[in-house]
Amino acid sequence: DGGITQSPKYLFRKEGQNVTLSCEQNLNHDAMYWYRQDPGQGLRLIYYSQIVNDFQKGDIAEGYSVSREKKESFPLTVTSAQKNPTAFYLCASSISGLIGRGREETQYFGPGTRLLVL
Amino acid sequence: GEDVEQSLFLSVREGDSSVINCTYTDSSSTYLYWYKQEPGAGLQLLTYIFSNMDMKQDQRLTVLLNKKDKHLSLRIADTQTGDSAIYFCAEGNYGGSQGNLIFGKGTKLSVKP
Numbered sequence A: 001d002g003g004i005t006q007s008p009k010y011l012f013r014k015e016g017q018n019v020t021l022s023c024e025q026n027l028n029h030d031a032m033y034w035y036r037q038d039p040g041q042g043l044r045l046i047y048y049s050q051i052v053n054d055f056q057k058g059d060i061a062e063g064y065s066v067s068r069e070k071k072e073s074f075p076l077t078v079t080s081a082q083k084n085p086t087a088f089y090l091c092a093s094s095i096s097g098l099i100g101r102g103r104e105e106t107q108y109f110g111p112g113t114r115l116l117v118l
Numbered sequence B: 001g002e003d004v005e006q007s008l009f010l011s012v013r014e015g016d017s018s019v020i021n022c023t024y025t026d027s028s029s030t031y032l033y034w035y036k037q038e039p040g041a042g043l044q045l046l047t048y049i050f051s052n053m054d055m056k057q058d059q060r061l062t063v064l065l066n067k068k069d070k071h072l073s074l075r076i077a078d079t080q081t082g083d084s085a086i087y088f089c090a091e092g093n094y095g096g097s098q099g100n101l102i103f104g105k106g107t108k109l110s111v112k113p
Helices: none
Strands: A004-007 A010-013 A019-025 A031-038 A042-051 A054-057 A064-066 A076-078 A087-094 A113-117 B004-006 B009-013 B018-024 B031-037 B043-050 B055-058 B061-066 B071-076 B085-092 B101-103 B107-112
Touching: A004 A087, A010 A019, A019 A031, A019 A087, A019 A113, A042 A064, B004 B085, B009 B018, B018 B031, B018 B085, B018 B107, B031 B061, B043 B055, B043 B061, B043 B071, B071 B085
Parallel strands: A010 A113, B009 B107
Antiparallel strands: A004 A019, A019 A076, A031 A042, A031 A087, A042 A054, A064 A076, A087 A113, B004 B018, B018 B071, B031 B043, B031 B085, B055 B061, B061 B071, B085 B101, B085 B107
16 A cells, blocks of 8 residues: 555654654655644644755754655654654655645645654 | 635534635635544545636535635535544645645534534
């Protein structure tokens, strides 16, 4: 089955620790995205990548880093510089970065990772 | 800037129709989408409408678009308890430099038996 997987489902971070959230897709999509979801805030874009070895900052990139070494994978690192990391993190992918051309070009989401601070 | 607005809560009785409303500001939006999020899960694409259409029907779902007023609605007929979820409206702009969707904050639909 094609789809997007995120792991782990729950992740705990200690003070001063960097943690990495995994996102993998086997849909052969070029573009991938990371969103943060807080209650009542909707989705806010952290980083996105339209092609391998390239990525761009979204609206709230501070305290986060990403890499895109493979088409299938777009891991997100929450660094110690992110002072309020507790949230639900959603990864998405789309065929290309040309959003808005239709259903095929829309974003498909993974099941999410909930990050909690100890 | 671009913005998408939705009311935060809606409560209906099982069997009634639900209407979730959304307004957007970007008149160049090409497609508008509705996503559903169940508790603790990711977003699931429900339906979408192209900006040159007024209405789209898909089984129990009806999408209405008023492009002049930049108003989008999602009607769910015969609402069931399984429809309880958060519903997000999103707009997409073909050719936008970022190629991203702009999401509303979501409407939490509660269905009472």
